[in-house]
Structure formats: structure tokens, C-alpha cells
Amino acid sequence: MIDEHHDLLAGLDDVDWAGLSHAHGSAEDVPGRMRALCGTDDQARQEAFHSLSNSIFHQGSRYQASAHAVPFLARIAVAGPPAAREDTGWLLTRLAVDWHDEYDLTTGINTAGWRAAAAEHSPEKVLPWYEEQLAAATDEDRRTMLREIRDWVAAGNSPDARWSALRGYDAVLAELPGLLVLLDDADPRIRTRIAYLLAWFPEVAATTLPLLLARTAREDDPVVTATALVAVGLIGTAAQAADLAPYLDADEPLVRWAAATALVRLTNHRQDAVEPRLLDRAVAELTTAADNPAPTRVTDYNEGDFHGHIERTLRSLPTGAPQAALAACLPRVERDRDGHRTRTALDKLFPTPLPDPLPAYADLPVRQRQLLGALAEHHHPWIVRWVSGTLAERGLPDSQDGLRAYVGLPGTDRAAR
Template sequence: MINEYEKLLAGLDDVDWASLSHAYQSAEDVPGHLRTLCGNDDEAREQAFKSLFISIFHQGSRYSASPVAVPFLARIAVAGPAAAREDTMWLLTRLAVDWHDEYDVTTGINVTGWRAAAAEVGPEDLLPWFEEQVAAATDADQRAQAQELRDWVAAGNSPDSRWSALQSYDAVLAELPGLLVLLDDADARLRTRIAYLLAWFPEFNATSLPRLLALAAREEDSVTAATALLAAGLVSPVSTVGDITPYLDAADPLMRWAAATALIRLAALDEAPAGPGLLGRAIAELAAAARSPFDRVTDYCDGDLHAHIERTLHSLPPGSDPAIVRETLHACLPRIVWDSSGSRTRRAFEKLFHAPQPHPAPRYADLTAAQQQLLHDLAGHRHAWLIRSSADRLRELGLPHTQEALQSFVGAHRGA
């Protein structure tokens, strides 16, 4: 342990970690992992981060240890070893919002609805039911198991994921005032990470909104600036249309995309508050981004620009130009950067390949541009499971149905 970082973990040993849980039962290992994050062994630090990630945030689930770890993680993010700070911000973001929220939501988090749902499944509401299960148990083993669950709920826990996730979200919310210093950090990656985190906290917008707009205005790194601008659009009220509109004329296409996305979100709140002309400009900017994607993208929608554009267009208020919307959705259709459920990939096959291909398989160059793009994206996709889940459809179409075969097919024929 490096002495200069000991103060970041003040109070760590005062926590009864043995009484808390994570994905692998007892959370007694959490303090050791947190200490290792502040150590000088890079390999051990990396392993500690992975262990924390899969235990206190396991496949989207949060546990009783998750919110308790948040204050220590926040201190490390602000003043910990340089090698640990960005990873720690990633973990704080995951503890606040599940990756499914980050991927699927383009109009901001509905915290009001989340709180209402969580209130219905809180420990105080569920405890009577668990007490009934204890009373109804017919044998000693069943009664012991029911009693254990009843005591766990009586201690302030809920088995419902909406409730447990909200506890971590609120723990991160409480740390946001201290994390704001990262907006002025020398490392652009940390400025990006805090801007992205703030996008998921509309309840904090009185404090965060002016700072996000200021960061977007002064920031030289395009990804950081675009992240901050869209974050401002996701947490802001309709009255900020005037602050965001000038960025539709920015030289950087990534900033224009962020402004357009933010303005469409605001239009959905109030049926085009700035008029149809401005909404049309925003839609046109998304169309341009879909046709000519950027070399660098933000983390919204897990970096999947075309999926994000799709979801933004689907949130449009009634009366938007149907022709340009259809054209843009068609441009997005074959672009598969990340597809958490496989639904976009299935839809792309359905729309782009209407019948089995002739045997033997056609040359890559004989396919339409959209068909080529879909197969190209799948051939180089980072998750092999997506290709495996599409194998039957590829086989039906007479096309290569493994990632290796697709890579060979695309590579051999691309220039033919």
C-alpha cells in the first residue's frame, strides 16, 4: 500500500464487510481489492478491478456491498493512482446505471419512474410477505430457509433488482459534488468519464448543466466536448434549446451530431419547442452522420453510433419528415457495431436478404452495398456470439455462417 493513498480509504476497516454481500456471497474481499487499486502493482491492480467489477456489479446486478463501496471508489477516481482513476470511473458509472440503460436509452433516464417502481418493492413492503412464508413453512428446513430470507429483508434488503440498483445509483448521486473536480482534470479521458456519468443524473441538473455547457464550449478534445454537450441535452429542460442550437453549425460533425441528438430529445419533451425548421435541421444532421460516420465516437449506446441514431429517430414527435427519416433508418440498418439482444441483426437480415442466395454463394462484390456492409460488420464483430446466433439465418441464405468463414468471404471478395 502506498502511504500517499491511505487517506483515500479512511474508514474502510470500520465497515462490517462480512455482513454485506455481492455476487459471490460475502463481501469480505472488497476492502482488499480497494486497497490493491491504490497499490503500485499494475497487474494486481488490473485483477482487483476485474474482481470488483464482476462481484459488486455482476451482469448488471447490484448488491448490498455495491453502494457501500461507492464512496471509496469516488475518492480513488478523484485522487487515486493515475492508472486506477479511469477504470474506477467506469465502475462508478456501471454501479449507477446498468449497461442496458446506457445502450437502450437515448432520451435520458426516467428516475421518477424508477423511484416509483422501486418504492413498491422496498424491504418494508415485502417484509409481510416473507413473514407469511415463514408462518406457512411445513418443515424445519423450509422454515429455516424462509426465516433466513425474512431476516435478510428485515435488515433492509430487497430481492428486486429495481430497488437494489437504485441504492447504488443514489450512492453515486451523493458523490457527484466531489466528482465535479474531474471536469477540470488534465486528463481528457477523465473529463469525458465525468461528463458521461453526469448524463444519467437529471436530479443533479441544477448543478451539472451549467458546468456541462461550459465544458462543451471550452473543450478541445472532440469526444469530450460532444459527450458533455449531449449530457447537457439529456439532463436539461426545454429552455436550453437556445444554448444547444448554435452547435448545429459547429465545424466538427461529431458536435453537430451531439447537438442534433440533444435537440430531438428536447423536441420529444415538448413537441418541437423551437419549431419544425430546427427539428428538420437536426434530423438532417443525423442523416449525414449515418451516411458518413465519424472516426471517433462517444460512449453513448456503447459507442454504437448507428443504433443510437435509430433510437433517436424513433423518439421523434409526430409530423417529422418521413422521407429523410426512412432514408436515415435505411442507412443505419446494416451497421452492427454492438447489438445486445441480436434484434437489430435479425431485423437487418429480414430487410436486406429477402430470399436465399444462389448456390454457390455469390461474390461479395455482387451483393448490394447494404448487404456488403452487414456482412462486413458481422465478419469483424467483437462478439462472436452474435454471429453464432445468426448462423441458422446465414445458412438458410446460402452464406458463410461462422465468423472465420465470413472473414474469408468478405476478405476474398471485397475488391473483386
């Protein structure tokens, strides 16, 4: 049922959703999901959100229906039910940039390169190729397949993921003017969402940079402040260095980290370099942060992997990264999408197998203990499963329960799930 939020979905039924597609086929279910997002049944709202996000943004892909959904999602993010607004803000970010885009942490989004690549695979560019293939094909099954793809391309679609993703990005870009009011929202989670979203739109930096800096000047939530500061580093120039410098003296470690990260990024991806003395202060702050536990609350950048973020930022320094800081980051595994970072840490910290029988955990060097302790207590047990072979090769327990027993923690059945 739609209550006072009915006007947010004005025009929803004017879209030919049945004629559009998403990850699971026809997008005719999208209007119902949108209405449930604005309804009063919280369980139905959560189910609708998960169904909608898994269909118009599925494993990083965007579809025909994705861009058409953006205007309605933007309205919900601004004025929808409180329970739906943060989720909707997250989905808008996902429709603009996926996880792979965000991995380019030292330079932000290269929209110029993205647009050039997408243009080379636009429907107009690829349609002649399908026409040629269809004309040359003699096998009837192949002709049928090519004809279906040709007709789909002729209708204004491209099989290239960069092209379809850019349509989602541009749809969100078109809604940014109306979303900027969220920087002054009463809910810090909403302010965080919009600050994070703005980090991926360098084309409108002239408008958003002053707003992000103004937000940090009056912000009292460290996560909002840190998110906005890193965004400034991603879309700004060395001209913003003076605005960032005072935050190196902030009381909150997360805010100091964000200012330092932003200053390093301004150095790395802009021709006008940050003043060396200020850059040295930023590197010193990141070095200190590397040797300390992650703050209780972190930003969404790099999926919240605080030490992984520091490591990647320091490695981008043109003058070389402080090796002690990299070593401090190495054993602190907080996020690891494919296990690569954990395997790297194991390779560096355990270059040869441990003797049999295993030495006592307490007798291991501190970095080795930190890594094994992090894996034993990790809230994503599949990371241990991904690197179980590497653990076994080093003579270490190859399950999370085995690691927990080795480091002296009680067992858990999570590793079996």
C-alpha cells in the same frame, strides 16, 4: 502497499464488510481490493479492479456492499493513482446505472418511476409477505428457506433488483458534488467519464447543466464535447436548444452528431418543443451522419454503436424517421448485445434466401455488401455465432471465416474462439 494515497481510504476498516454481501458471498475481500487499487503494483491494481467490479457490479446487479464502496471509489476517481482513476469512474457509472438503463436513449433515466417501483418493493413492504408465507408453510425445508430470506429482509434488504440498484444510484448521487471537479481535470478521459456519468442524474440538472455547457464552451477534445452535449439532451429542456444550436456547425462530425442527437431528445421527452426549423437542421445532420462511416472516436452512449444510436434516435421522432437514413444505418453493425439488431438487418436486407450457388459478393446490392462486410470484419465474432442460424437460412456463410472468404478477406482463427 499504500503510499501517498493512503488518506483516500480513511474509514475503510470501519465498515463491517464481513457482514455485507456481494455477488460471490461475503464482502470481506473488498478492503483488500480497494487498497490494491491505490497501490503501486499495476498488475495487482488491474486484477483488483476486475475482481471488485465483478463482485459489487456483477452482470448489472448491485449488492449490499455496492453502496458502501461508492464513497471510497469516488475519492479514488478524484485523487487516486492515475492508472486507477478512469476505471474507477467507469465503475461509479455502472453502480449508478446498468446497461439496461442506458438503452432508454430517447428519454434518459426515469428516476421518478424508478423510485416509485423501488418503494413498492422496499424491505418494509415485502417483509409482511415473507412473514405470512413463513407462518403458513408446513414443510420444514421451505420454512428454513423462508426464514433465511425473512431474516435477510428484516435486516434491511429487498430481493427486488430495482430497490438494490437504486441504493447504488443514490450512493453515487450523494458523491456527485465532490466529483464535479473532474469536469476540469487535465485528462480528457476523466472529463469524458464525469460528463457521461452526469447524463444519468436528471434530479440535479439545475446544477449540472450549466457546468456541462461551460465545459463544452472551452473543450478542445471532441469526445468530451460530444459526451457532454448528449448529456445536456438527456437531462435538459428546450431552454437549452439555443445553447446546442451552434454546435450543429462544428468542424468535428462527432460534435455535430451530438448536438443533433441532443436536440431530437429535447423534442421527444419534454413538453416544450424545440423550434421546428432547428429540429429540421438536427434531423438533416443525423441523416448525413447515417450515410457516412462512424468517426474514429465515438462516445460511450449505446455502447459506442454510432449508427445504432442514430437509428434509435430517428425512430423516436414524433413526425416519423427519414427512411433513407434508417436504411443507411441498418447494415452498419458496431455493437449488438443479444444479436437482435443483426437479425433485424438480415431480415430486412435479405428477405429471401440467396440462390445456390451464391452470387459473387461484388454483384450484391450495396447495403447487403455493407452488412456482410461489417460482420466479416467485426471484432466481436460471437455476434456472427449468435446469428449463424439466420445466416444459414438466407443461404449465406454462417461463420466469420466463411464470411471473410466470401467477401474476399484473409481468414482468421478468431471465429473459432
